[in-house]
Amino acid sequence: xxxxxxxxxxxxxxxxxxxxxxxxxxxxxxxxxxxxxxxxxxxxxxxxxxxxxxxxxxxxxxxxxxxxxxxxxxxxxxxxxxxxxxxxxxxxxxxxxxxxxxxxxxxxxxxxxxxxxxxxxxxxxxxxxxxxxxxxxxxxxxxxxxxxxxxxxxxxxxxxxxxxxxxxxxxxxxxxxxxxxxxxxxxxxxxxxxxxxxxxxxxxxxxxxxxxxxxxxxxxxxxxxxxxxxxxxxxxxxxxxxxxxxxxxx
Numbered sequence: 001x002x003x004x005x006x007x008x009x010x011x012x013x014x015x016x017x018x019x020x021x022x023x024x025x026x027x028x029x030x031x032x033x034x035x036x037x038x039x040x041x042x043x044x045x046x047x048x049x050x051x052x053x054x055x056x057x058x059x060x061x062x063x064x065x066x067x068x069x070x071x072x073x074x075x076x077x078x079x080x081x082x083x084x085x086x087x088x089x090x091x092x093x094x095x096x097x098x099x100x101x102x103x104x105x106x107x108x109x110x111x112x113x114x115x116x117x118x119x120x121x122x123x124x125x126x127x128x129x130x131x132x133x134x135x136x137x138x139x140x141x142x143x144x145x146x147x148x149x150x151x152x153x154x155x156x157x158x159x160x161x162x163x164x165x166x167x168x169x170x171x172x173x174x175x176x177x178x179x180x181x182x183x184x185x186x187x188x189x190x191x192x193x194x195x196x197x198x199x200x201x202x203x204x205x206x207x208x209x210x211x212x213x214x215x216x217x218x219x220x221x222x223x224x225x226x227x228x229x230x231x232x233x234x235x236x237x238x239x240x241x242x243x244x245x246x247x248x249x250x
Contacts, residue, residue: 091115103127114138126150137161149173160184172196183207195219210234218242
């Protein structure tokens, strides 16, 4: 019986109370990832499925570098049916596209998928009505769906270090948005609807191809930081004078 057999047997015998007494469920996941002798991916799947099914743990972090094939095989999000998570953090896994069933994670509050190879977002992302944080920096995203405007509870949106050219008009519907990171993209122009982001405090636009900002930028009454460095002589509209507490960072 090797280490994986022992770990599998232990997890199967754990009661809910045993799991709750664990300092963190992540320790068990990390233990699985640190196994020196790889087994068939199905063995790992059974361990994780059993673990999350038994526990009341509300956050899932998949940052295991040695768990090869797990994310790719579960593109339909079958495993996530076992639990109700509010945080999903999957980094450095070379993910190309979001799972088809991502919209079914209705309790999700934070979706963090930076440092992958994601090329675009699925229309079903609009179903994540409780989402407050969306971290997608350092991917290969070229465009955003209009449905992103349906994420009415979104407060933090990080899309920096992608290949985005155009920002959809519907982004103006994100009335609770406080931080918007768009730097290091290929953006040429911002939509007029950007001025509808009444709660926006930080807007990061540096290292794009923006030559002028829309007049509506003056409506961002809560704006505190505007990052514009290294843009191509970005022209500021006169309306920006309406902003009292903002600071341009270059």
